[in-house]
Amino acid sequence: MGLLELQTTIAAPLEHVYSVAKNIETFASFIPDVESINIVDRDDSTGRVVADWVGLIPEFKQKIRWTEEDIWDDAAHTCNFRQLKGEYKVFEGVWVFEEVEEGTVFKSTLNYDLEIPLIGAIIKKLVAKKVHDNISQILSAIKERAETTQ
Numbered sequence: 040m041g042l043l044e045l046q047t048t049i050a051a052p053l054e055h056v057y058s059v060a061k062n063i064e065t066f067a068s069f070i071p072d073v074e075s076i077n078i079v080d081r082d083d084s085t086g087r088v089v090a091d092w093v094g095l096i097p098e099f100k101q102k103i104r105w106t107e108e109d110i111w112d113d114a115a116h117t118c119n120f121r122q123l124k125g126e127y128k129v130f131e132g133v134w135v136f137e138e139v140e141e142g143t144v145f146k147s148t149l150n151y152d153l154e155i156p157l158i159g160a161i162i163k164k165l166v167a168k169k170v171h172d173n174i175s176q177i178l179s180a181i182k183e184r185a186e187t188t189q
Contacts, residue, residue: 041167043132046146047178048139051185056143057116057136059185063090063109070180071095072173074102086111089123096169103153105130128152145181147174 049056066073074093081088088109093102105125111118116137122130132149153166 041149041151041170043149043151043171043174044147045171045174045178046144047182048141048144049182049185050142051189053116053136053138053143055189056145056181056185057113059188060118060134060136060145060181061111063088066177066180069184070177072097072176079106086113092125094173098165098169103127126153143185145178147178149174 063076064078067075072095074095075091076093077091079089079091086109088111089106090109091104091106093104095102103126105127106123107120107125107130108123109118109120116135118134120132120134129150129152132147132151135144135146135148137144137146149170151170153170
């Protein structure tokens with residue numbers, strides 16, 4: 040299992056960054072390794088969003104599919120998420136958005152375990168690197184989108 044903690048500082052107001060991140064159904068239009076996100080259920084009163092995700096792993100010519108539950112807390116500017124079903128054994132974490140002098144800090148913490156049958160230690164290291172790269176790509180893409188759409 041892997042624990043991944045990444046963050047970036049975004050030169051944009053907290054509310055704007057949070058809004059960009061919360062609009063997950065647009066991710067496929069600006070995050071290259073996201074093929075699609077389809078909203079299955081949304082309850083604005085609780086902040087709960089359930090969506091089917093399709094991610095791309097071009098290096099392995101693979102797609103990863105999962106259904107994710109997000110709980111958005113607009114007052115705390117957080118999103119707790121977890122896989123409801125899919126190819127990960129474990130996939131859960133939190134996004135935290137904090138106002139700072141430079142704009143907004145976006146922190147992502149992910150606990151994950153992705154088992155691909157019949158792979159060795161070297162391939163597992165490549166998978167861990169790919170997960171790291173994908174989360175980094177999401178943070179960078181949200182940063183760019185928030186900074187260019189203010």
